[in-house]
Amino acid sequence: MGLGLIGVVAAGGAAVAYAAVDGKPAMPADRAAIELVVRDYILNHPEIIPEAIDRLKAKQIAAKIEEHRSELESPYKGAWEGAEHPRVTLVAFMDYACGYCRASLPDLARLVKDNPDLRIVYRELPIITNDSVGAAKVSLLAAETGKFMSFHRAMYEAGDVAPGAVIKAAERAGLDTGKAKAALKAPGADAQIIENVRLAQALGAEGTPLFVLGDEMFTGAVGYDALKAAVDKVRNKG
Known part of the structure; x- marks a missing residue:
């Protein structure tokens, strides 16, 4: 599964995933399945976590500089x-x-x-x-x-x-x-x-x-x- 298909948001220590089909939010049942897939992906590829954190920090810094x-x-x-x-x-x-x-x-x-x-x-x-x-x-x-x-x-x-x-x-x-x-x-x-x-x-x-x-x-x-x-x-x- 490509990372470009999934957005992962860290909130309160939990990973919440969102996906859209034809521009529409996933239904609750689909969302639960997607969250499970994302969880498994992260567990199997933990190296993406530091990369995601670095990208988030860079985005936050850029916003502060622009302000x-x-x-x-x-x-x-x-x-x-x-x-x-x-x-x-x-x-x-x-x-x-x-x-x-x-x-x-x-x-x-x-x-x-x-x-x-x-x-x-x-x-x-x-x-x-x-x-x-x-x-x-x-x-x-x-x-x-x-x-x-x-x-x-x-x-x-x-x-x-x-x-x-x-x-x-x-x-x-x-x-x-x-x-x-x-x-x-x-x-x-x-x-x-x-x-x-x-x-x-x-x-x-x-x-x-x-x-x-x-x-x-x-x-x-x-x-x-x-x-x-x-x-x-x-x-x-x-």
Whole structure:
């Protein structure tokens, strides 16, 4: 029996099957027989269960991304790199204290170089340490003054989110030292950071880096090839 003929819905731990003949729902007696066939099929082919779960998760993720796409792909000030008028947009949630984020930097730089129609939108998600929040605040200042990527690279080159390291990175990026110190010491979290956290939570994010591309979401340092394949997929969909 082909899987295309049967739809299986998991509800409350039970599998409920539905079939239609000439567009009409199956009668109760037929439905019971179909459920028995489906049950036997699943028991004989348990490998389809993880596949079905993965497909369901992918569908749910795609729906969440589509719901928030406009917000996700609209950068804060200058917190982006790549194409001014992109055909493909990659959204990257990152934390300056995240080693996997740092490891992903060369892959992202290569993606921008190899794909002139790609834009990467960066969203600060400071969840690892308290110092990450201060670094994120200064990055927003950098975005407001057209120095985001310079500060972004300087921070990951430093590999440290302690206040002193953040100020040194700000100076290397050409930021006003006084303004950088003020941003670093400002109480509470910036509204943009709160918004980034809200979006990440809406997507069900579990860590950084988090990459959103098309209808897909990737967590961790997934590498150039995986991201490039996703870029090509979005581009080919038109």
